[in-house]
Amino acid sequence: MTLTTDRPQAPGRRGSAPRRPGAGRRRRRAWAGLLFTLPALVPYALFVLRPLLTSVQYSLYDWNGIGVARFVGLDNYRAVLTSSDELTPLLHAFELIGFFTVIPVALGLVTAALLHGLPDGPLARTARVVLFVPQVIPLVAAALAWSWVYSSDGAFNQLLRAVGLGGWSRAWLGDFTWAFPAVGVIGAWVLLGLCTLLLMTGINKIDPTLYDAARIDGTGPVQEFFAVTLPGLRREIGVCVTVTVIAALASFDIVYVTTQGGPGDQTMVPGLQIFQLAFTQRDVGLASANAIVLMVLVLLVVTPLQRISKGAE
């Protein structure tokens, strides 16, 4: 009985009513929230944020990793942004976007658009398994397999000879003109499956009435693609582009295994450049300046991409 008579008074005395989450409990909960979050921040601060700051510090010095470091100000950055040795890898990184991003996303879009509305049959299920394998195995193993495909006795030349283009056969990864596209194709191969499947999943989530409306309006398939499919897949395209652009700019494994940046510096990329500067040439300062430039580039490219794909929601 007391309960029912108490009730009407409670709203007038906020906070002091029993059984209500009061300020005390809220404060305790906030402390708990901080305590639950803190343990994850410790390794992050120690092994991501701290090295990041150290990288900035190293980049201002001339240091071989053992002897005395000499402060050189922004000289390392000047070298990165002016000498062709350092600029070539950065240029390559952007050229790789053509292979790592444009090809997989374009081919994935075409496939998704063609198969739109297809019920989940055995083909789609098989594709989900097969196309995912390159995402699952170590990139190193994929690169090894491909370097064998590209060799002078490899499967690619075998194919060329079979269709009468034997005159074109060569050791692709050792060729000054063809090594770079050959490396790019490996990246396209790795990322094609992921993009295709992401886009195929996304297209099935588009409201079917949009397509019906387009059809009633008499829109052709091409127009329909640009008016309905492309805007509807904005989020998925955003994810594909973000992932693949990061993979292109920060590539390492594939190049390390297939070409080591060669022939000459035809396939040199920033990741490998940093690795060689730091661990072979022991020019820690220049390696760190490269590292910071690479990180800033990735941020500059990815941030607007995120904004575009989120703007759709």
Place this chain on the structure above:
Amino acid sequence: MNPRGTRLLAGRSLLVLFMAATAVPFLSLFTTALAPQGSTPHGISWPSHPHWHNFVDAFNAADLLPLLYSSCLIVLGVVPICLALCAAAGYGLAVLGFPGARLVFGLLLLGLTVPIESLITPLYYQMQSLGLLNTRWALILPLIGLFMPFGVFWMRTFFQSLPKELLEAASVDGAGPWAAFRRVHLPLAAPAVSSLAILLFLWTWNQFILSIAMIDDPSKRTAAGALGAFQGHYGTNVVLLSAGALLIMLPTIAVFVVFQRHFVKALLQGAVKG
């Protein structure tokens, strides 16, 4: 045939073509692995006498047993602790909340875009000063830190999808934040945690650059890192190298086939990280 039929046929053909292209490097690797040792097989051709014994030889030559053991140790050092830290932080950020939580989360998001190459040099000298170079700790500790942004992001997204009333209901029953976490939220998060476990296993097993930078002895590296050394040693013995590469891939493909459904979902969602 109606236009829709033609369209679907074209789509199916493309999909089949992609699958064939995906298979070619593996086929090439497989037929090469079965050729006589010391020979250089031409392209993809089934050997007249498949040398299955090459796999045994590669297993012995690469010392694969200690290698698999080493990879497992590294995975065990990284994955369980990451899951615990990420689940707790996801709960702290999404369910409990605290002043400045958004700022902390933003700081973590920054880590999603940092390429590992940008950290490798300072991490090397950091591990050197800790005296941990050439030990598995030089891989385990940085990997835990590197996985935090994605893992916390992942768990926070999951906990945000749960109804807010769960915590209220639990506290009316007298449960504090810890009890609510253990008895209510964590059991509900089991699917998200296991997807995260699969992704972290893969990323650890396949980790290459940290592995070759931090550890000179291939038998203490991850499987992928050891494969790099294997290439250096047997670069001329294509047959053995192919067999070894297939053996090192095998565990990842086996895990993939067993957890297939889970895997595809996790990878599609985990794509944000790449």
